[in-house]
Amino acid sequence: MPSRPIDVALKIAKERGLNQTAFAAKLGATSADVSNWKKRGMPADRHLDVAMALGISVDALFAGIPNVVPAPIGGRSIPVISAIQAGMWCEIVDQFQPGDADEYLLTDLELSAHAFALTIRGDSMLPEFNPGDRVIIDPEVAPHPGDFVAAKNGEQEATFKKYRPRGMDAQGNMVFELVPLNDDYPTLRSDIQPIRIVGTMVEHRKYRRAR
Template sequence: MLKDRLKEARKNAKKSQADVANAIKITQSAYSQLETGRVDSSSHLPAIANFLGVDAYWLQTGIGESSTESKDPSFTNVVINESPLYKIPILDFVQAGIFHESGYDGINPLGETYTTYRSCKPDSVFSLEVSGLSMSPEFLPGDKLVVDSAKEPYPGCYVIAQNGSHEATFKKYRAIGYDEHGRETFELIPLNPDFPVMNSTQQEIRIIGVVVEHLRSFGK
């Protein structure tokens, strides 16, 4: 757990809670809440990891090695992502279809995961797993998506939408004009041409959210 890794790292660095708090300019009480488990995430974790001399990703997730080593800067072409992690629910496509409606109250998601994406409305972010081949080859079954239901769709983005049934669908958003009420009309485009295009002028479509992250595992 985060609190255990924090305590281990601080003791190995021979630092007090006050030392850490003063170094990253937060109150000792705020830091103490992390070590007691009352708070399980903080934007200050990368700075804490740097001060204690441990790997930031390990500190936040427990994955990988805790130690950091000096490396030849000419060797690497990547940098460590030190953005804080936020916990979000994993939903299936039925739950996504009724997200934030009275039919789904947020209880019993498929699971939980983490993202570095930060929304203006954190409770509006969730994760889905791609199923089917309508968005191949760019998106394959098993790929993970992070969706922000507070974000407005824009031309060329990827969206999760609902077409009247409770189940959601994943497509590319393409604006095509405006109706007589001034509302934007659009098509939902599959990347795989073997699947049909959906048109908002021909059927009722509700945009649930905009896809903001795409994660793929290369493990076999």
């Protein structure tokens, strides 16, 4: 019976029809990464990612192959990209390949192939969104009133704000506002400056802040 977490993970992956390359891609890693883990052991910070990808508990990685392997929960790797990349996402997404991002988030949500994640910067969305929080954005989800969106407002970078529609203009185009939750920042309007919605938030991950 395999004893190391990487050995347990590879055995379960094989039983589910995943070769080493497919297993690595599911984690947002490379086959070379997995080969390195086989030699030196799996890094502790990847245990949760591997467990989620295989639909097992982290404990199962250390307890050997369980007698009953839970059904897969359907993990998916979402690239964490920069605000600049998000601003150009419509142009670069089709060229974006697995492994191009430095970091990935795992989710079991049913999302489009173009979904991505952003790290919240600054304090314009306090108190609900803290710096360092992560949000997953799906470009193929249309926003509803009150949703949070990533948008491009003429700057190079994308911004993250609350979406508030304001009705149609004379040309039949939807006029909307991008509203910060922090009143110290201005609201943006699509009839005053060009704004393009990049995608709608489908998941928000908060992280404990150091005291």
